[in-house]
Amino acid sequence: VQLQASGGGLVQPGGSLRLSCAASGRILSIGTMDWYRQAPGKQRELVASISNGGSTTYVDAVKGRFTISRDNAKNTVYLQMDSLKPEDTAVYYCKAEVTVPAGGGFNEVIREYWGKGTLVTVSS
Numbered sequence: 001v002q003l004q005a006s007g008g009g010l011v012q013p014g015g016s017l018r019l020s021c022a023a024s025g026r027i028l029s030i031g032t033m034d035w036y037r038q039a040p041g042k043q044r045e046l047v048a049s050i051s052n053g054g055s056t057t058y059v060d061a062v063k064g065r066f067t068i069s070r071d072n073a074k075n076t077v078y079l080q081m082d083s084l085k086p087e088d089t090a091v092y093y094c095k096a097e098v099t100v101p102a103g104g105g106f107n108e109v110i111r112e113y114w115g116k117g118t119l120v121t122v123s124s
Helices: none
Strands: 002-006 009-011 017-024 029-038 045-050 056-058 066-071 076-081 090-101 108-114 118-122
Touching: 002 090, 002 108, 017 029, 017 090, 017 118, 029 066, 029 076, 045 066, 045 076, 056 066, 076 090
Parallel strands: 009 118
Antiparallel strands: 002 017, 017 076, 029 045, 029 090, 045 056, 066 076, 090 108, 090 118
């Protein structure tokens, strides 16, 4: 299973970006999908989560500005980022809980997969 994130770039304060993260491979189902970010010199933090039923949670710093969504048919999660601030500058990572085949027969296992980060820079 691979997660491919895209959509990062340079944007001015107040601008918008939309990140995408598509999962591919031998996937039986996908549970919770998350976006994390890591700013220079800081620990990685959870930004937003979405369950397979569509329930969402956000870190306080992005509430009202970021929107997480998913397309289950495409195994893709999105992060719409509006009213961006310089402090949103970070490498953004997606993570997914994926049910995959395990061994023979009908065995399956849930594993966490991470995508490679995509850099978001908010600067004038």
